[in-house]
Amino acid sequence: MQYSAKVMDHFANPRNVGEIPEASGVGEVGNPACGDIMKMSIQVKDNVITDVKFKTFGCGAAIATSSISTEMIKGKTIDEALKITNKAVAEALGGLPPTKMHCSVLAEEAIEAAIDDYLKKTTGKGLEKKKSLSHDEHHHEHGE
């Protein structure tokens, strides 16, 4: 398994690391048993994501997908941000090894969770229905 140059760049020099002190929305997804946790905070103004920061516990791909997805949603409207798929995240990185595709799913979920939190805070209810990401897409490989 080799990471692309783009993955290594985002891993070695991650963009937008940190937390926004009084964020409009915060989302945290993943759990340690699965290997990764992503926490994303967004600042929203006039329906546009003006700032975004992440903190990630995870492998190289988890950090890289977090980093690139912050770049991808910054300046976008909520609707535009919600349209970003995990495939788009992976493609923006020049591809991910098959065993690491689940990291891009996690990035998509983290964006969604942050937006959901923002919507809940502002409108009182979250996303209509979450893009249900079936667990099947997490291809785990356990040395078998």
Added chain:
Amino acid sequence: MQYSAKVMDHFANPRNVGEIPEASGVGEVGNPACGDIMKMSIQVKDNVITDVKFKTFGCGAAIATSSISTEMIKGKTIDEALKITNKAVAEALGGLPPTKMHCSVLAEEAIEAAIDDYLKKTTGKGLEKKKSLSHDEHHHEHGE
């Protein structure tokens, strides 16, 4: 599998090759399906084996055991010759590879067959009972 120097010597320079024109006794044992045929002819005078010759179709060990067993019985009495075991033949050669032990059995049987033939011709009946050589001693190995 390697042959001992003694085996290679008897194989490369076999002693007593041939047939005795008017032999006192002739024995032929083995069959092509098993891989070897030994034919031994003896000249007997006053119960002593005065001459012996062999012809053998077979592997290196078959030729070597034939050769050495002719040396071992030449000059011996019938009774002495009958006491020579396949183990003694193998030992005289400095040992045989396990898969080739059956050749020494064949040599023992060839001597016996020649003596049997001689006794039949002279006394009208052969050996009382042949040393029954069980077929188990032929360890064949078939690539399994």
Added chain:
Amino acid sequence: MQNIYMDNTSGTPLHPEVKEVITQFLHKGFGNPSNLHQFGRVTGEAIQQAREQVANLINARPNEIIFTSSGTEANNFALKGILAAHKKKGNHIITSEIEHFSVLNPLKTLEKSGYEVTRLQVDKYGMIDPEDIKKAVKPTTVMISVMYANGEIGTIEPVGEISAITKEKDIIFHTDAVAAAGNIPIDVNGTHIDALSMSANQFGGPSGVGALYLREGIRILPFIEGGVQEGGRRAGTENVIGIVGMGKAAELARLEIPERTNKVRKLRDRLKDGILKTINNIHINGHPTDHIPGNLSLCIEYIEGESILLFLDMQGIAISSGSACTSRSLKASHVIMATGVDAALAQGTVLFSLGINNSETDVHYILEKLPPIVERLRQMSPLYSESQLSQS
């Protein structure tokens, strides 16, 4: 003394360029290719390159190549792994009588666990009749395993016709191409082959490294189980040196097959003609035209193969009596017997397998040394004197 090696079926000498590549690699690579760090990357990339080189040899894709520790392992893996993955489809497998022990023995074991095996007979050239396959197919037939070419007698089987049948009837076609790959052109797509075994030391690579080609989409269960090497299909830390050597050997073979064939076939025919001219009562095994270029298998009447081999060895000539594996066994080769040769004659089998290492000089030297050896052994043989008597 001469040093003539004419036992290429048992293993070819390492090609000088393969030696070179291995020597270089010894000094540069040792990382475990499973690892992410720089050392792992070096070996990982070397293995990937070898995978491409081996794939190219048979017109496959790199991910369809699974490295193994031998042709033998590839055969075990193909049979046990593919059948286990297709249990629901059926339990019948068709093969031939003249397969290598690494196909025959696993099939015997599978038979004990409930599989049904049909073993096709061959004609006097060791050739399978594709019509027999059609007749043998049942609704429960999962797989046909027939060798591409026979290493002992050289005969090339009609794999094209066989693959047409298996493709039409949706049966998995495995072929043991150990004796063929690297020696004759193979195209697993031109001829629709699902699984194919090969071995590096049949074409200038090191011994103890092989590969299984497995068509994308064909399911297989791992045979050696453990870690996720070879895409999770074959566990165990890779024999990196061997794999790198196999890759280089495959690349060279692909480029040089026409030229090698030309050279080797010419030498082989010269040896054959010379022997037939100087020694009587010789039976040539295998197909007269459809054979591996360097293969010359003979039965020399009245005498036995190992004795011939040993006398030739004393003259510095290395050949084999039958296959490498049967040269330690006592019975006549099952392959020669299957072609209908009688037992005594079959015992006189010797195999000259020529390769790019051989020259005209080798052929002349053998033609000088062989006849007196044969004569000497015949003089020692009870079968010869009897036959002379019966003729007079």
Added chain:
Amino acid sequence: MQNIYMDNTSGTPLHPEVKEVITQFLHKGFGNPSNLHQFGRVTGEAIQQAREQVANLINARPNEIIFTSSGTEANNFALKGILAAHKKKGNHIITSEIEHFSVLNPLKTLEKSGYEVTRLQVDKYGMIDPEDIKKAVKPTTVMISVMYANGEIGTIEPVGEISAITKEKDIIFHTDAVAAAGNIPIDVNGTHIDALSMSANQFGGPSGVGALYLREGIRILPFIEGGVQEGGRRAGTENVIGIVGMGKAAELARLEIPERTNKVRKLRDRLKDGILKTINNIHINGHPTDHIPGNLSLCIEYIEGESILLFLDMQGIAISSGSACTSRSLKASHVIMATGVDAALAQGTVLFSLGINNSETDVHYILEKLPPIVERLRQMSPLYSESQLSQS
């Protein structure tokens, strides 16, 4: 940039003398050892010598050594081959939770075909309690397979006590000694071991070659079936180069184990002390004293192993996160989890495995580079900021 290799568990660099022996052999030997002629004899003798060298390493007899293509194959062979040969005796096997996948996965397959497997738990050091074995034994117990030492955390298991139990109860004792053989002294007669797996690239030999020691008298069915190589127990043309290299590596290891241990353990302890001094919230895995000399496995809290590995790689330092095989998997190592470490902490596992290739300079360099990497990753970790909050 530095080139520091501290991933000896994944495979040691080739010992210079092993390189030398392989290079020499490349130019001299290629004959198939099954053959009777001069070329076959050269390789046959080389393999025989290697068999003696490997036997000497563990105080076995040469005919008790069966060469394989890896430690993985040796494990598959031992489990499947010995159990198949003792079907009448029973169907129960005892093993541990922390075995390598090349033991765990074959056992899963065997379970599907009717075997019963008991997996023993380990304590916080990864140590098996021999009392648990006594409790687990049943009348149907055929075999106990417990590793000699664990490659991921270094813990050496109480094989002496285990073998006393198996000997008394007449149960076959197999041990996966891949991580131990060549690194610590082993005596299969001093400690009564019936079967033992090893791998050459754990002690300076090439990768992709291993061996199974099998006590004379213990029955086994071939796992790779075909020809009669390795005394009819393991088919397939031999990886001669690999075997010759393994032999030399075994000979060198046997002579140098005390000296190597001394050197490597000192460096390892220095690295451990340095890390504990400069980085907080570190958990050391494995047994504090009974461990493979060069093994230093750590969980670094709040951060994940692969990220650490990648940053170290950028600095020219090669280590592994858990075992070579799990470094491609996503889950925390089953070994670390079995010692009771919690899931998040287990994700932060890194393994420094030192070898004779390492020096003081390497240790200093790592102690300089590691702390800022840990700090940087912790600053990026949501777990770290939360823990800081909860502490303040």
